[in-house]
Amino acid sequence: MYKKILVPLDGSDRSNKALAHTVELASKLNAKITLMHVVPSLPPYVNTAVDRLGQAQQSIIEELMRNGKEMLQQYASSISDKGIEVDSFTVMGQPADEIIEKAKREDYDLIVIGSRGLGEIKGYLMGSVSNRVSRHAPCPVLIIR
Ligand SMILES: Nc1ncnc2c1ncn2[C@@H]1O[C@H](COP(=O)(O)OP(=O)(O)OP(=O)(O)O)[C@@H](O)[C@H]1O
Ligand SMILES: [Mg+2]
Incomplete structure (x- = not known):
């Protein structure tokens, strides 16, 4: 049934x-999973500065991207003994939009x-990301609470 599962973390x-749930599901269904992290975009006013602020912004972005990749790497190694095919994807942007776009x-x-x-x-029952994803995703969405 489900062969390709996306897990935003x-x-x-x-x-x-949500990941623990996915791992159980994926092993039963023999599905592949993708771990995804979105580094939220920084506020636009920061982008207008080309001097010190620009450099500071660049290093914050690099650090956040590195942090996101490391986080996914840790998640991946925590489930490496489950015999599931796993890959990881880190990107910067608006979390809900990036998740929906990747799924499409x-x-x-x-x-x-x-x-x-x-x-x-x-x-609130749902956050803004789970709310948007469940309304606009191109595929079924399983919401874990
Ligand atoms: N930056 C992100 N990258 C990947 N997945 C995310 C990200 N943010 C949220 N998610 C996913 O969406 C789920 C719901 O989080 P969401 O951000 O909607 O709730 P919240 O943080 O409680 O509320 P809000 O962000 O609206 O203040 C998370 O459990 C996670 O699976
Ligand atoms: Mg959030």
């Missing part, structure tokens, strides 16, 4: 739970996502 407990572009047949993430404001 922000490092939150809820996204860890590469024909994923399921997205497994946490209901909430690092934001965790009490009182």
Whole structure:
């Protein structure tokens, strides 16, 4: 049934739970999984500076990208004994848009996502990323709470 599963991860407990769920599902279905992290774009006003601020921005971006890649690497090695085909993808942008675009572009047949993430404001059932992804994804979305 599902052969290609996309798991967006922000490092939150809820996204860890989404990964654990995906691993079980993928081993039963013999599916491939892709771990994905989106480094949120920095506010646009920073982009106008070409001097010190520009350099600071560049190093923040590099550090965030490195951090994201390391995080996915750790996730990948934590499930390396499960016999599942896993790859990782880190990109910068608007998280929901990047997730939706990747799923469209590469024909994923399921997205497994946490209901909430690092934001965790009490009182809301869903975060803005899970909300947008579930409304605009090209494939079924499994929301883990
Ligand atoms: N930057 C990201 N990269 C990859 N996946 C993400 C990212 N942000 C969120 N997600 C995924 O979306 C799920 C829901 O997180 P979301 O950001 O919607 O909730 P939140 O952080 O509680 O709320 P908000 O961000 O709106 O304040 C996470 O569990 C994770 O699976
Ligand atoms: Mg969030």
